[in-house]
Amino acid sequence: GAVVSQHPSRVICKSGTSVKIECRSLDFQATTMFWYRQFPKKSLMLMATSNEGSKATYEQGVEKDKFLINHASLTLSTLTVTSAHPEDSSFYICSAREWDSNEKLFFGSGTQLSVL
Amino acid sequence: GENVEQHPSTLSVQEGDSAVIKCTYSDSASNYFPWYKQELGKRPQLIIDIRSNVGEKKDQRIAVTLNKTAKHFSLHITETQPEDSAVYFCAASRGFGNEKLTFGTGTRLTIIP
Numbered sequence: 001g002a003v004v005s006q007h008p009s010r011v012i013c014k015s016g017t018s019v020k021i022e023c024r025s026l027d028f029q030a031t032t033m034f035w036y037r038q039f040p041k042k043s044l045m046l047m048a049t050s051n052e053g054s055k056a057t058y059e060q061g062v063e064k065d066k067f068l069i070n071h072a073s074l075t076l077s078t079l080t081v082t083s084a085h086p087e088d089s090s091f092y093i094c095s096a097r098e099w100d101s102n103e104k105l106f107f108g109s110g111t112q113l114s115v116l
Numbered sequence: 117g118e119n120v121e122q123h124p125s126t127l128s129v130q131e132g133d134s135a136v137i138k139c140t141y142s143d144s145a146s147n148y149f150p151w152y153k154q155e156l157g158k159r160p161q162l163i164i165d166i167r168s169n170v171g172e173k174k175d176q177r178i179a180v181t182l183n184k185t186a187k188h189f190s191l192h193i194t195e196t197q198p199e200d201s202a203v204y205f206c207a208a209s210r211g212f213g214n215e216k217l218t219f220g221t222g223t224r225l226t227i228i229p
Contacts, residue, residue: 032215043205043219044160093159095217103148103212107159 002028002098006108013084014116021079021111023094029074030096034105035067038091050077050094084115118143120208122220130228135196137223139206140188148211149182149189154203154222163204164191167211193225201227 003026013019023033031052036044048069049057056069066088068080077096081088093110097103119142129135141149147168152160166173166180166189173180177196182189193200206220 034216041222041224043221044217046216046218049216097215103209103215104150104162104165105215105217106162107152109159110157112157 002026002096002104002106004094004096004106004108006094006111008111009109010112010114012114012116015085016083019081019084019113021081021092021094021113023077023079023096023108025075025096028096028098030077031074033071033077033094033096035069035077035079036093036095038093038110040091044093047079047092052077081113084113086115089113089115118146118208118218120206120218120220122206122223124223125221126224126226128226128228129196131196131198133196135191135193135200135225135227137191137204137206137225138188139190139208139220140186141208141218142187143208143210143218144187145210146208148209148215149180150207150217151178151180151191152205152207152219154205156203160205196227198227198229201225 005024007022033050035047038044047062050069050071052071058064071077094108095105122139150165153163154160164178177194179192204223207217209217
C-alpha cells in the first residue's frame with residue numbers, strides 16, 4: 001500500500017503554544033487528505049478534509065481558527081493546533097487516498113499531543 | 117450524516133476459533149466499506165474492504181460480507197492467531213470522489229492462546 005508519513009510522532013508543549021503536525025504522501029500525490037482525532041480507547045473522529053490548493057472543509061463542531069489546515073502541495077498537508085490547551089491533548093492522525101483510481105485511504109503514523 | 121454502529125465492543129476467542137464483528141450503517145448512499153486493524157499507539161492498517169456491488173470478499177483468513185438491503189456488514193476472521201489481537205474498526209464512505217470515512221466505535225479483539 002501507499003506510504004503516508006506523519007511528523008512529529010509525539011509532542012509535549014506548554015499551554016498557549018502552537019503545534020504544527022505534518023502529513024506527507026511519500027510515493028503518490030494526494031489531492032485530498034483527512035485529519036482525524038482519536039481519544040484513548042475511542043474511535044477516530046473526522047476533524048476536516050484537506051484539499052490541495054483550497055480551503056479545508058471542517059466537520060461540525062471543529063473550530064477552524066483553532067485547527068488550521070494548509071494543503072499547499074500535492075504531497076503535504078499540515079495541521080496547526082493554535083494556542084493549545086490541555087483539552088486539545090489527543091492522538092491526531094492523517095490519511096490520504098492512494099491513487100485517483102480508487103477510494104482506499106491509508107493512514108499516517110499519528111501524533112500524540114500532550115499539552116501541559 | 118452517516119452513522120456507523122459496531123458490535124461487540126470487546127471480543128475474546130480461543131486461538132484457532134473464529135471471530136465475527138458486525139457493523140450497521142445508516143446512509144443508503146454509502147458504497148465503500150473498509151476494515152482497519154489498529155494496534156496500540158499505531159496507525160490503522162487497512163486489512164480488507166468491500167464495495168456495494170459485491171456481497172462477499174475473502175482474503176486468506178479474513179472475509180467480509182455485506183448486506184446492502186439491511187445496511188450491515190461483517191468481518192470474519194477464521195483460525196485466529198495471537199497476532200490477530202488488536203482493535204478493529206469498520207468504516208463507511210460514499211466511495212471514490214467522496215472518501216470521507218465514518219468509523220465504527222471499534223472492537224477490541226483478544227485471542228487467548
